[in-house]
Amino acid sequence: MASCSSLLSEDQFLCAICLEVFNDPVSTPCGHNFCLACISFYWENAAVCQCPICKTTFVRKPDLKVNTFISGLAAQLMSLQVVEASVRISDLHRAKPGCRILCDVCTDSMNEAVKSCLECLTSYCDTHLEPHQRVAGLKRHTLVEPLENLEERICKKHNRLLVMFCKTDDLVLCDLCVKLHHLTHDAVPVERAYRERKDSLGRTEAKVLQMIQNRLQKVSEIKESVKQREEDERDVWVSTVEDLTDLVSDIQESQAEIIRVIEEKQKAAREQADDFIADIESEMEELQMTNTKLRDLMDMEDHLCLLKVSPSQSRLPQTRDWSTVSVNSRLSVEHMRTSISQSVSQLRNTLDEMNAEIKKYSYDTQMSNVEALMAAQQHEVDFRLDSSTAHPLLVLSGGGKRVSYGTMIQRLPNNPNIFTEHLAVLGERGYNSEFYFQVCVGQKTEWCLGVATESIQRRGVLRRRDCGLWAIWFIPDKFETFDSPNVPVHWGKVETVGVFVDYDGGQVSFYDVATATLIYSFTECVFTERLYPYLNPCDNEYGNNSDPLILLPVGHTV
The missing domain is CATH 3.30.40.10 (Zinc/RING finger domain, C3HC4 (zinc finger))
Incomplete structure (x- = not known):
């Protein structure tokens, strides 16, 4: 190795x-x-x-x-x-040429064995082998060249050497077992099976090591990507903070300038008003004096005296026309208010656009799911369901694209390829590269969906872990994985499920096609066989569940 x-x-x-x-x-x-x-x-x-x-x-x-x-x-x-x-x-x-296999009977001096007895399951030296050459009953025993771990090399039923390997049942057998019970099976000599198994293990090991190397490389790439992204985002962060800080400073300066201008305008208006009021009050004093003179003249009863008075004394003093004078220039104030309001509104629109971009960036994960689903759909495969693997109670459509649960037996239950316990069926084709398919689950109350190896156990109940099945299981409003029941991995309902297998990457992902939401991913898987689509419509445990599971091409609806 x-x-x-x-x-x-x-x-x-x-x-x-x-x-x-x-x-x-x-x-x-x-x-x-x-x-x-x-x-x-x-x-x-x-x-x-x-x-x-x-x-x-x-x-x-x-x-x-x-x-x-x-x-x-x-x-x-x-x-x-x-x-x-x-x-x-x-x-x-392991016994190799030149290795010494010792006598099992010797106690004092450990002598080298010359023969092993298949009936006694014991190795003997020349001395202790003598009874097998002399005693009639022992003479009938089968003697072979010395073997190590003798008991493990003998068939328990026939006391013969285990020299054959049945590939069909994955069993080590003696030649008599093969003749009696495995004559139609694929049986080969142990030596050949050993070499083939070693070759297979070597290929698997090489693949595992390559997968580890790929993952180490991916870790390095991810770390470098994260580092680069952090640097880029740090630059954005720093420049944005600087720009926004400058903008806030400019806004504060504008605010201070507006306050300064308004205060200056208010001060000038007050000073102008004070001047106007002072002038008006001065004119009022003159008018008051004139009014007093006029009353005095009006009180004169002597005709001659009144007429002798100079006409200039009865004239009005020179005054200003105050009807056109005003200190309230509302037009300029309203203009300033409108201008500032428009500028603030434009600034708010700019801030709204910036916040929208920030929110869009924060939804980057959702966008990534959309892109990931679209990329997965590029590997869509077309296949039919294999009726020779379907549970006897399953009903398949003529085109092999639909499967549902029935109550009547549809096919012979003694077919060795069918599932006998799980209400499941496999696809006709297996894949050892990237592939994607979609299944419409509609309003079903329970279903199980995923991929399985060709060697998956068909008879009896599957063990939960390491059984060659990567599937999610839906029961009312929650999702679980087949190998971890009672541990919800997602909540809600879906109508169409997308299944994507990254064979070399060791990953199986399930998507809610309508929302491009990732339901669950099996990661760090090691695949050594072709993978087949696995559909299980389940029974009516949670109510009427007769709707079919339907293989649905990308872009189509039911």
Whole structure:
């Protein structure tokens, strides 16, 4: 087996504090990784909260969450190391040319065995083999060349060597088992099956290592992308704050200037009014004096005296025409009010446009879902449902595009390819690359939908985990995954579900097509077989559920 260290180094997954492989790894804001317990204990006993590696100091203790991606990689590394160790141990115990297999009977001097008995399940040296050559009953026993781990190599039913492997049932058999019970099956010699299995494991290991390498590369790309995005957004942040700060300063200056101008106008108006009032009061005094003189003249009864008075004494004093004088220039005030109001309105419109752009940017995740769904739909596949896999109670349309739950048996229940417990059917075609399909679920009260391997168990109840099925299960108003019941992953109802498989990326995603909402994604999956669409319309447990599941092409409606 190729060493996993060819692509992954254990040093990359060691905590800098405990020097062990990560256990619940977390990442600090400065980008370094530690075990959650280690860094928590380190900060509890430290005077300041800082990174043990780069000494970056944090004003507040970061709220750390377990990094599931690094945790998964560490688990895969440990798994590969276990596999390598197991292979090395089995290699050490396998009988090779020149290896000594000792007699099972010898107690004092451990002599080398010369034969193994398939009936006694014991290996004998020359001395202890003598009874098998002399005693009549023992002479009938089958003696073979010395074998290691003899009991594990013998068929329990026929006491014959396990020399054949049945690919159909995945069983190691003796030649008699093959003749009696597996004659029509695909049975090959153990040596050939061993080589094929080793080749298959090697290919799987290479694929796993390549997937790990791809993910490491993707992690690097994501980190670089996040770093670049943070730098770009920091530039936007700084420039926006500067621009808005300058704008606020300009607005404040304009506000102060408006107040200054108004106060100056008010002061000038008051001064002008005071001057007018002073002039008017002065004229009023003169008029008052003139009025007094006129009354005195009017009170004269002597005709001659009144006539002798100079006419100039009865004339009105020279005064100003005050009817045209005003200090209230409302026209200019209204003009200023209108102008300022229009400017403020334009500024508000500009602010509204800016806030709309900010809100649009904050909805970037939703836009990303729309783009992701549109990209997934580019990989749409066309297929029919495979009636030879359908549960006996399922009703399929003639075109193989619809499936619903019925109450009458539709096909023979002894077909080895059909599902016997789950009300399921597979698509006719399997895929080992990216593919997408849509299913209309309408108003159904329960359904299960996803993808499955060709080798998925058809008979009996599926175990929840690692059964070769990646599916979501809808029951009234909530979604669960098939492998984690009673754990809601999404709420609400949908009418059309889009299923996208990123085979090489190890991901299965489910979308609400109408709203482009991501319902759920299975991530970090390892696919080694072709994947087939899996549809399960379910029964009537939650009310009338007779509506069909319908394969729906992109852009079409029911």
